[in-house]
Amino acid sequence: MRQDFIRQIVRDDLAAGKHVAVHTRFPPEPNGYLHIGHAKAICLNFGIAAEFGGWCNLRLDDTNPGKEDPEFVEGIKDDVRWLGFEWHALRHASDYFEVFYRSALKLIEDGLAYVDDLDAEQMREYRGTLTQAGRNSPYRERSVAENLDLFRRMRAGEFADGSRTLRAKIDMGAGNINLRDPAIYRIRKVAHQNTGGAWPIYPMYDYAHCLSDALEGITHSLCTLEFEDHRPLYDWFVDRVDLPNHPELWRPLQDAGLPTQPAKPRQIEFSRLNLSYCITSKRKLAQLVGEGHVDGWDDPRMNTLRGLRRRGFTPAGLRLLIERVGVSKQNSVIDYALLEGCIREDLDATAARRMAVLDPLKLVLTNLPDGHLEMLPFANHPKDESFGMREVPFARELWIEREDFAELPPKGFHRLKPDGEVRLRGVGIVKCEQVVKDAAGQVTALHCTLDPQTRHGMPGADRKVKGTIHWVSAEHAVAAEVRLYDRLFGVPAPDSEEDGRSWLDHVNPQAKQVVRAWLEPAAAAVAPEQRFQFERLGYFVADRVDHRAAAPVFNRTVTLRDTWARQAGQ
């Protein structure tokens, strides 16, 4: 079992008898689609719950209507399931609005909260700065009765948006700014995606999140580093409201049939997942979509979970990445190559092999008769027989990859050259007898002869040549659109803003290239989202939106590791 500091804490808590079971939650705000960064939180919360025999809820943190949308709720549910997880219960922070309201009344009665008439700008002035203490609001000492009356009228919708807030009465001189009388309710007469027009006031994150955790009986509330400063406030609300000892506060939940067993949750922070060459900011992701730099939230160049899915990345590969990345409190940036490696590792084991030619050059086998046709057997996977076999049509005229031929071969080139020999995958050894060119000197075809002694089953079949290249039969190949994707950003840290360039300046215009390619027939008649290794080229997926058997569309997920390209590039 993995040994990160969070699992250590969970193990210790369990051993100490603090909890009978581990309860976690994944709590996204439904204001956008999930991205690769969320995969870490999902795998952590669901993974820990599963490993320790507990459960994990999916909770939509929908306390800020206007920014949130049911479209995103559905997208989030879909993405979590795609990643391979199922929640114990689906909850919304908005399910608890009545409980939050009653709890706020309790805080007021206990002298721990007050209604403030300061507007946003005044409140900022009173708050002080990072190095200077704040001052008490002139409304801070209102009586309990007045606060109760005002807050009830806020709830009744009597006041204008922004005219008043409910604030926790803590300490305007605290070094931790979160403790300088944080707002816990604001007036916002906006329809809510879940509760419609029922509420003119909405609770703030710091107040709603910890109480939601408590209501759901969450034992370990995992969140990212920037919330470390919020933990004292988290504990303050949990302790002062004290839900376990005040069942009258959450009776509405029971009346509504929502199983409720409040507990005292513990917040633990870990460092978020950052990936080189990537951006994980909902705002920036939305900007890429909004300004048309990409074709949508599910564009294969996007590092949203939907984008990665369409690109062909696998849930198992993503889970492997999260496992390898580990969990700690250090700020870190994961090398994008690690992600690619994880995806390759998964795909190598799970993707059937096919042949496809992306940049075709005609190769004619002159010692084969016109109309020659054979169906050659190929293994679908080099190491796993359970993938079975397929037949590939072989004829006199073939397409090979243009870059598999060089008239002036560089040092170390193993492929075809004038008078050179190369193995045609699954066929035998061919020799380049003649290079055909057009008037402009462009190579248009290669005339080769096939050595019959090197055919499968012949005594010369195991004769060694340096290179093996792939091919498709020109007559039988199926034309396909193939989208070649590369990293969306050209630099490792597009966010850095060093050298005065903004992140948008680093968008790589070459990140999507569309080519017309030729597929062996068995690669065309497949279902959307089927993944293959096109031998020697990379891993490809049939596009889940645009692919048709009669008009195939494939996305390149990732290339194969290519030591030759690296060597030749030097």
Add this chain to the structure above:
RNA sequence: UGGGAGAUCGUCUAAUGGUAGGACAACAGACUCUGACUCUGUUUAUCUAGGUUCGAAUCCUAGUCUCCCAGCCA
């Protein structure tokens, strides 16, 4: 002297006073009908300076650097 957190190979991450280990990357080689996969090997690290100790990545002191916080966002 605002508050909080963190510093270990190139990148992540272990070691909880007792051999600084693993993964990925890189490099070299083997294998190969995919220049893939696989296998073998190699290189590379405890922020600095003091101290405690038989022994320090770990404890103490001082310093340095990095990140987070001044929404009626989450």
